[in-house]
Amino acid sequence: MFGVNNFAGVSECYTGMLTMGDEPVNVKEYQILAKQALPKMYYDYFAGGSEDQHTLRENVAAFQRITTCIINSLRPRILVDVSKIDMSTTILGYKTSAPIMIAPTGMHKLAHPEGEVLTAKAAAACDVIMVFKRREISVLMVKKAEANEFKAILLTVDTPKVGRREADIKNKMIAPQLKNFDMSTEVDDSDGSKLEAFAARSFDPSLSWKDIAWLKSITKLPVLLKGVLTREDGKVMSSLCSRVDIFTLNLSLCSLAAVKAIEVGVEGIIVSNHGARQLDYVPATINALEEVVLAVQGRVPVLFDGGIRRGTDVFKALALGAQAVMVGRPVVFGLAAKGEYGARRVIEMLKDELELTMALSGCPTLSDITRNHVRMQSDNRHCRMQFPNILSRSSCTIIY
Numbered sequence: 001m002f003g004v005n006n007f008a009g010v011s012e013c014y015t016g017m018l019t020m021g022d023e024p025v026n027v028k029e030y031q032i033l034a035k036q037a038l039p040k041m042y043y044d045y046f047a048g049g050s051e052d053q054h055t056l057r058e059n060v061a062a063f064q065r066i067t068t069c070i071i072n073s074l075r076p077r078i079l080v081d082v083s084k085i086d087m088s089t090t091i092l093g094y095k096t097s098a099p100i101m102i103a104p105t106g107m108h109k110l111a112h113p114e115g116e117v118l119t120a121k122a123a124a125a126c127d128v129i130m131v132f133k134r135r136e137i138s139v140l141m142v143k144k145a146e147a148n149e150f151k152a153i154l155l156t157v158d159t160p161k162v163g164r165r166e167a168d169i170k171n172k173m174i175a176p177q178l179k180n181f182d183m184s185t186e187v188d189d190s191d192g193s194k195l196e197a198f199a200a201r202s203f204d205p206s207l208s209w210k211d212i213a214w215l216k217s218i219t220k221l222p223v224l225l226k227g228v229l230t231r232e233d234g235k236v237m238s239s240l241c242s243r244v245d246i247f248t249l250n251l252s253l254c255s256l257a258a259v260k261a262i263e264v265g266v267e268g269i270i271v272s273n274h275g276a277r278q279l280d281y282v283p284a285t286i287n288a289l290e291e292v293v294l295a296v297q298g299r300v301p302v303l304f305d306g307g308i309r310r311g312t313d314v315f316k317a318l319a320l321g322a323q324a325v326m327v328g329r330p331v332v333f334g335l336a337a338k339g340e341y342g343a344r345r346v347i348e349m350l351k352d353e354l355e356l357t358m359a360l361s362g363c364p365t366l367s368d369i370t371r372n373h374v375r376m377q378s379d380n381r382h383c384r385m386q387f388p389n390i391l392s393r394s395s396c397t398i399i400y
């Protein structure tokens with residue numbers, strides 16, 4: 001039988017219908033099983049994006065556009081000894097077996113009764129904290145993180161308010177009671193998404209650059225900002241600039257979000273659009289990555305998340321300058337479908353696929369993966385000089 005699945009952000013053809021007893025062969029198939037396993041309200045919460053879900057589709061589709069034509073393609077090397085592939089790296093001084101981490105995603109107990117405990121067992125999880133209106137909650141959580149020997153704090157900076165998630169509004173999404181948020185519970189008689197109502201009560205929309213200094217003052221842990229998408233601060237960039245021109249602007253002329261982050265002393269930056277759950281129509285993160293990498297100029301690590309579904313996606317993000325990637329929904333779908341085993345398999349499959357991609361691209365180590373292993377739309381000028389005939393074909397022009 002030929003099954004067609006059209007999930008938000010995933011549009012795939014499969015040669016068979018999956019059922020819960022089947023063993024998925026790639027991480028996207030875990031989404032199919034998760035849909036079968038979860039109540040609609042919870043599946044929609046995990047899978048959904050904001051408003052028209054344009055960016056949700058783009059996060060995945062932009063990876064798929066880095067594909068077989070001359071621009072936006074992988075560029076493998078041949079005749080390199082790839083008998084041993086080393087995917088290990090060091091992030092903030094900690095060694096890890098592969099540049100793949102689990103993104104902070106809320107409410108794993110909606111996916112599985114044992115929730116985050118199973119996810120943490122399935123892989124060394126990278127954890128997160130949000131800054132709340134009631135700062136004493138933030139202080140408490142930072143202290144808890146320190147006491148439990150967490151290694152870093154990821155401060156989510158793209159959620160002063162929760163994005164408009166229309167499926168959650170329709171489903172009247174119920175935010176479960178969360179232990180970490182005990183202090184902020186209040187009676188909620190609002191209609192629509194209870195999660196949104198909870199966030200409106202709890203998150204601090206006045207969060208600004210000065211608060212980073214406050215956070216740094218209460219902890220010795222390194223602070224990373226999660227949710228950076230631009231190098232500029234909204235003022236300087238001319239709307240007439242093409243993407244290629246933007247890259248060649250003198251950076252010192254601009255007020256730069258990424259650079260600002262470094263100035264206030266953050267130890268790392270995560271290029272993320274919150275899995276397309278916040279502002280719709282922001283760019284796919286893979287298309288925003290290089291802008292930030294160029295602005296940061298190697299001063300702090302740049303991590304990446306959004307739309308990673310394949311080892312080739314990891315490879316593309318690394319080639320464009322990410323030090324490591326984080327994976328959100330696939331891990332939750334793995335957890336929902338097959339518990340700890342499913343979450344672990346998702347990470348293992350991505351690692352295996354990355355290993356194979358590195359071998360087939362002639363890259364025995366991560367440092368062998370370079371910017372020259374992908375060709376993007378922004379490399380167009382260079383392409384035009386080298387391949388004038390090919391590029392005159394409209395099929396090779398990818399617009400993003």
Ligand SMILES: Cc1cc2nc3c(=O)[nH]c(=O)nc-3n(C[C@H](O)[C@H](O)[C@H](O)COP(=O)(O)O)c2cc1C
Nearest residue numbers: 046103104105106156274275305306307327328329
């Ligand atoms: C169900 C769900 C809950 C999330 N919760 C949080 C959160 O509490 N804090 C946060 O910074 N990001 C959160 N995110 C965003 C993820 O950290 C990450 O940026 C995103 O999922 C990456 O995209 P991907 O799902 O395509 O891998 C959440 C994402 C999802 C799907």
Ligand SMILES: CC(C)CC(=O)C(=O)O
Nearest residue numbers: 106159162195199274277
């Ligand atoms: C609103 C939060 C509680 C969780 C979150 O960040 C999300 O659902 O994307």
